[in-house]
Each structure stands twice: as C-alpha cells, then as structure tokens.
Amino acid sequence: MPTAPDPRPTVVTWAASADRLGEAVADRTHRLVVRTSVGGRDLRVRLSNAFGERPVTIGPVYVGTAAAGAEVGAGTNRPLTFDGAPSVTIPPGGAAHSDPLSGRFPARADLAVSLYVPDAAGTATGHVRAGQTSYLAKGDQAAGHGPGPYIEQTQSWLHLDAITVRAEPGTTAVVTLGDSITDGSASTDDTNRRWPDFLARRLLADPAGGSVRGVANAGISGNMLLADGSGESALHRLDRDVLSHAGVRTVVLLEGVNDTKADPTPSARSMTAALEEIAARVGAAGLRLAVGTIMPFHGWPAWSETAEAVRQEVNAYIRTAGTFDTVIDFDRTMRDPRDPLRLLAEFDCGDHLHPNDAGMRALAEAVDLGAL
Structure with missing residues (x-):
C-alpha cells in the first residue's frame, strides 16, 4: 500500500542573504550561531557558493543547540549529510541542501551550525554583517561540543544562507x-x-x-x-x-x-x-x-x-x-x-x-x- 504524502510543508525558518566576504581561508571550522523562527521536524540547511570563482568543498557539517559562547549543548551536536555523504562540493554560483536531520526542533531555537572548509581560495560567500557573534577554529573541529578550539570570533556567517523545517500543516x-x-x-x-x-x-x-x-x-x-x-x-x-x-x-x-x-x-x-x-x-x-x-x-x-x-x-x-x-x-x-x-x-x-x-x-x- 503506498505511503501517504507527508502533510507537513517545508518552510524556511531562518535565512541570511549572500554577498562577497573577501578572500576565503582554508582549513577552518566556522561555528555559526543563528536564531530560527518557526519550529518543526527534519531540519535542512542550504549552503551557498553564489560568489565563489571556484568550487568549494564543505564538510563535515554539524548542527546542535547553541550554548554559551562557542559551546554546543552536550549531546545535541549531530552530523548532517549531503546525498548521504559527510561533505559536499558546491560549484561556483551554486548551492547545496543537506539531507533532513531527524527530530523535532522548537520555535526560536538558538542553533550552532559548525562547518569545516578544508580547502578554499578566491572569494568567499556569506553574509557580511550578522549582528551575531560566531566562532572560528583551525582544522576540523565541527564534531566537538566544547568551545576550546574556537579562539577567533567573527561577525559574519560563511556559506550558510537558509534553514528549513517541516512545520505543521498549513x-x-x-x-x-x-x-x-x-x-x-x-x-x-x-x-x-x-x-x-x-x-x-x-x-x-x-x-x-x-x-x-x-x-x-x-x-x-x-x-x-x-x-x-x-x-x-x-x-x-x-x-x-x-x-x-x-x-x-x-x-x-x-x-x-x-x-x-x-x-x-x-x-x-x-x-x-x-x-x-x-x-x-x-x-x-x-x-x-x-x-x-x-x-x-x-x-x-x-x-x-x-x-x-x-x-x-x-x-x-x-x-x-x-x-x-x-x-x-x-x-x-x-x-x-x-x-x-x-x-x-x-x-x-x-x-x-x-x-x-x-x-x-x-x-x-x-x-x-x-x-x-
């Protein structure tokens, strides 16, 4: 018997418009702190390379509950996948959606999206003025929940430009x-x-x-x-x-x-x-x-x-x-x-x-x- 379609619509719960961020830096993890709006299930992120002149590989990428500073709530930091893989390569001018992350995400959630960029050059894509402190670490630190490696701060959001959830019908x-x-x-x-x-x-x-x-x-x-x-x-x-x-x-x-x-x-x-x-x-x-x-x-x-x-x-x-x-x-x-x-x-x-x-x-x- 065929499965009934899911009546819960996919709805954007957070976004930040992309622009040119200056010269990209390789081998960095960006822990980006955001506040969502509507709650729902099956969270997905959209990553953008809208202004890049060359492909960029991003991953691993983790999402967890933002705590104080660069800390992620213990037990909440979970990996995202992209067509089942832990990373994704985005062509110049392109974007990529993650696979859905199971579970319920409350309304007005403070999230930490941690993304590792192993190799980057040319123009970086992101939102210049976030009005929100995010954090940088050398190397791949996406999976960790502690703030220790994140010794730099930033007021920009790199590559992340939208988050969606499956919300209540209507x-x-x-x-x-x-x-x-x-x-x-x-x-x-x-x-x-x-x-x-x-x-x-x-x-x-x-x-x-x-x-x-x-x-x-x-x-x-x-x-x-x-x-x-x-x-x-x-x-x-x-x-x-x-x-x-x-x-x-x-x-x-x-x-x-x-x-x-x-x-x-x-x-x-x-x-x-x-x-x-x-x-x-x-x-x-x-x-x-x-x-x-x-x-x-x-x-x-x-x-x-x-x-x-x-x-x-x-x-x-x-x-x-x-x-x-x-x-x-x-x-x-x-x-x-x-x-x-x-x-x-x-x-x-x-x-x-x-x-x-x-x-x-x-x-x-x-x-x-x-x-x-």
Whole structure:
C-alpha cells in the first residue's frame, strides 16, 4: 500500500542573504550561531557558493543547540549529510541542501551550525554583517561540543544562507527584503532585536493563529533597489534571496533609502518602475507583496533636498498606486510628527537613519499580521 504524502510543508525558518566576504581561508571550522523562527521536524540547511570563482568543498557539517559562547549543548551536536555523504562540493554560483536531520526542533531555537572548509581560495560567500557573534577554529573541529578550539570570533556567517523545517500543516513564511534597516545594523548585537526578529515573535504569539509563522531575513546593509554594490540590487537578487525559499506566502519589501541618497539620485520613476517589476515577479510566483514606505533620514550626511523630493514622490506612489497587496507605512510610524523629515528621537540610534532597538520593535508592530 503506498505511503501517504507527508502533510507537513517545508518552510524556511531562518535565512541570511549572500554577498562577497573577501578572500576565503582554508582549513577552518566556522561555528555559526543563528536564531530560527518557526519550529518543526527534519531540519535542512542550504549552503551557498553564489560568489565563489571556484568550487568549494564543505564538510563535515554539524548542527546542535547553541550554548554559551562557542559551546554546543552536550549531546545535541549531530552530523548532517549531503546525498548521504559527510561533505559536499558546491560549484561556483551554486548551492547545496543537506539531507533532513531527524527530530523535532522548537520555535526560536538558538542553533550552532559548525562547518569545516578544508580547502578554499578566491572569494568567499556569506553574509557580511550578522549582528551575531560566531566562532572560528583551525582544522576540523565541527564534531566537538566544547568551545576550546574556537579562539577567533567573527561577525559574519560563511556559506550558510537558509534553514528549513517541516512545520505543521498549513504553515507558511514571510521574507523581509531590504537594506541595513532590515539587516538590523544599529540593533544590539547578540540579542536578536532586528525588526524581522520582533516580527517573528509577534507571528508566533499571534492569538488569531494565522498561517504565517516562519521569517526569513533578506536584508543586506547598503543594499539598493536599482544598483549593485552592497550585495546585488533587490531586482537582481530577488530570485535567489526571496523566491527560492520554501513555504513563502508573503514578501515584505523595505528598500529605497540608499537609492535616494546615492550620487546621482535616481529618478522617482525609475524607483517606482523597479517596485512594479518586483510586484509582477512576486505575483507571478503566487506570493503576496507588502511594500513599506521609505523612512525619513534628515540629519544623515548624504541627505539633500533632491533626495527628499524623490523619497516623498516614491512614498506617494507606494501609498496610492494600488500596485501592491498591502502597504506598510513605516515612514508614518517612524517620523517625528513635529519634524516629519526626521526620525522620532526615541527610535533614532543617533545617526538619523537607522532605528535603535525601540525603533526596530516599532517597525515590527507597524505590520498588520492579518495582511501577511
């Protein structure tokens, strides 16, 4: 008698968008600490070599419960396989998924993913600004649970760009596509206070019990809608960093401030055309798109009247065009009502562009969970 299909969907529970990390270093184990969102079974990781010029071999790879510092909880560190093998070779521009790891993984789990890179050269792929301390050791130290060999620290995640689980039937996820604000640049390190982290807490605690439970953060500091630079532009990385993730129902887009303060500033029409293209591609994939208005940044050195005029025009389009499934008015949430060109002081980290922890919470609370 045939086995019934598993009704539990594969859903992304954590992600970090890939970029160039500089020169790769061989014979190192990277113990990467991450906080997941939705819980489930049969955990899998996705490893990326998106920006490598040559194949990279990774393995062994272990996953366990993160404890203090570089320590992994005793008895929790388990090996992953790739098509049954303890390592995998990923071609330039490619990615690899591990086999499922049996067992139940709770929601908002702190995990340590330990991966050994025996031979590496050229450009390394990873997420530049993690906002989370991870650890490095010489040689193959992936299987051990103790912190002893991990004498170096890093604020980047190497190669790891997504984690999925099999969640409860009907569960879906949201991807937050953005720049340094979504990446959490001015939030407190090692505390998971990026606004997508606060959103994950809200979704998991939602008494209405909506389907969206997973959160994948696709923010890259310095990112733009139109131009490559700090990461590929939102247009160029949409497929890899958003549409490729499993179980996604909705995309939340907060981009554009880096475009407006670029020199030269692009036209508002070029930016709204990019938003229209993203809406079309997200819709063609069967997903919903929520677009956030661009937040104020008067007081930042690159602010100008030209940049402000473009920001206002783009925001007016976002609010009135009817192009998107929903609009999140982050500008209205974050601006000072007495001086609408500036962030509210209680939400300003001090540079007049990036929200502090309180601002990050306010951004998450501005999201209508039902609209996701």
